[in-house]
Amino acid sequence: MKHTTREDYRVVITPRRLGDLGWMSISDRMASSDPDRDMRERCEEITEQVKRHVDNVSSVEVQFTEVHTCSHCCLTWEVLTAVEAANPSYQQDEHSAEGEPVCCEKAIAEFRAERNIPALGGGS
Structure with a gap:
């Protein structure tokens, strides 16, 4: 019982x-x-x-409770995991990396510029 x-x-x-x-x-x-x-x-x-x-x-x-949001678009902050970064269905392009934001292009551009990763669309 x-x-x-x-x-x-x-x-x-x-x-x-x-x-x-x-x-x-x-x-x-x-x-x-x-x-x-x-x-x-x-x-x-x-x-x-x-x-x-x-x-x-x-x-x-x-x-x-802490809620992390993007300073550009104000959406909830989410990033690619290692598994997602390796999966083409989650990638923005072949340069997508673990930790890359998924919310907006400005956040992705900032992340990539800080790490010297080529910009989306092949820009530098």
């Missing part, structure tokens, strides 16, 4: 978005010139309030 026990209990607090004004909602980018900084500050404020005002708390920490 299977017996289940529970352990590592946690209380998860999700901060309100910067653009959630309660009575209306706007994008976080409209609400702040630096949303990453301001959300981190909001989380630190919540952390301090929990430490001061909530009993029976062992620890409080700010956790987050």
Whole structure:
């Protein structure tokens, strides 16, 4: 017979978005010139309030997920793996290499220029 026990209990607090004004909602980018900084500050404020005002708390920490995006096209940052770089169906051309971005031509051009790899379309 299977017996289940529970352990590592946690209380998860999700901060309100910067653009959630309660009575209306706007994008976080409209609400702040630096949303990453301001959300981190909001989380630190919540952390301090929990430490001061909530009993029976062992620890409080700010956790987050990092999302890497292309500085040119803002898509999620993805690169060719070694297996993909060796597979013609994934290659942009015969010079495609492991670590080459797959999101946009500007990112590919920058990657190749930094490594002296011939540009797409045979340019230099």
